[in-house]
Amino acid sequence: METEVIDYTVNGDSFCGYLAWDENISGKRPGILLVHEWWGHNAFIREQAEKLANCGYRAFAVDMFGAGKQTDDPVEAQSFRDEALKNPVALEARFRTALSLLQQHTLVDSKRIAAQGYCFGGGVVLTMARLGVDLRGAVSFHGALARTTPGQRETIKAEIQVYTGGADTLVPPDQVGHFVTEMQEAGAKFTLVSYPEVLHGFTNPCATERGEKFGLPLAYNREAAEDSWQGTLAFYEKLFS
Numbered sequence: 001m002e003t004e005v006i007d008y009t010v011n012g013d014s015f016c017g018y019l020a021w022d023e024n025i026s027g028k029r030p031g032i033l034l035v036h037e038w039w040g041h042n043a044f045i046r047e048q049a050e051k052l053a054n055c056g057y058r059a060f061a062v063d064m065f066g067a068g069k070q071t072d073d074p075v076e077a078q079s080f081r082d083e084a085l086k087n088p089v090a091l092e093a094r095f096r097t098a099l100s101l102l103q104q105h106t107l108v109d110s111k112r113i114a115a116q117g118y119c120f121g122g123g124v125v126l127t128m129a130r131l132g133v134d135l136r137g138a139v140s141f142h143g144a145l146a147r148t149t150p151g152q153r154e155t156i157k158a159e160i161q162v163y164t165g166g167a168d169t170l171v172p173p174d175q176v177g178h179f180v181t182e183m184q185e186a187g188a189k190f191t192l193v194s195y196p197e198v199l200h201g202f203t204n205p206c207a208t209e210r211g212e213k214f215g216l217p218l219a220y221n222r223e224a225a226e227d228s229w230q231g232t233l234a235f236y237e238k239l240f241s
Contacts, residue, residue: 001022003019045121153185
């Protein structure tokens with residue numbers, strides 16, 4: 001395992017990403033962009049990048065809030081998220097800059113890039129897919145499915161996978177239904193998996209403790225976490241073969 005902390009700027013603001021790859025696998029490999037939860041760029045998103053690196057991918061955990069902006073406080077996390085979402089142009093610029101960094105890396109096949117995100121990051125990844133950003137695939141784990149501007153027919157280039165909790169009150173059934181309708185009307189190729197009785201944040205082992213501490217409807221679910229991970233790996237294997 002090799003890792004590299006990458007500092008970069010977007011429109012004068014500082015950001016800090018994390019690249020991971022397996023040094024024993026030579027040549028250009030597919031790249032995966034990872035977008036963090038509303039807690040910010042923390043140890044969890046770096047661990048996910050390392051897991052992908054162990055599977056042979058070049059994984060880049062990006063920073064969408066700004067260097068040093070991470071927290072365990074949901075009030076502060078919400079302020080980070082709201083600040084990022086209030087300027088869609090800046091949000092897109094941050095994503096595209098990180099995407100370019102990954103595409104330009106000497107170990108990455110620039111034509112085989114996907115993105116995956118968690119919670120806030122899942123919503124970001126789906127937004128970029130709706131905008132027609134040049135991605136082969138987009139994966140959302142317990143991400144927001146609502147949209148300001150729906151995807152348009154022939155705009156979405158990425159094949160999409162969504163994993164959501166059936167008991168996730170932050171992504172309720174009507175939001176799931178509207179997303180399915182939107183994707184069908186946009187002509188997108190997508191898969192949506194809903195896990196019965198599973199709450200928001202199910203991939204993150206810290207979710208249960210945070211939910212109990214702050215009275216939030218969050219909980220880790222090992223079965224859903226492992227199933228969604230294996231589903232994602234199978235998706236990438238098919239996508240990049």
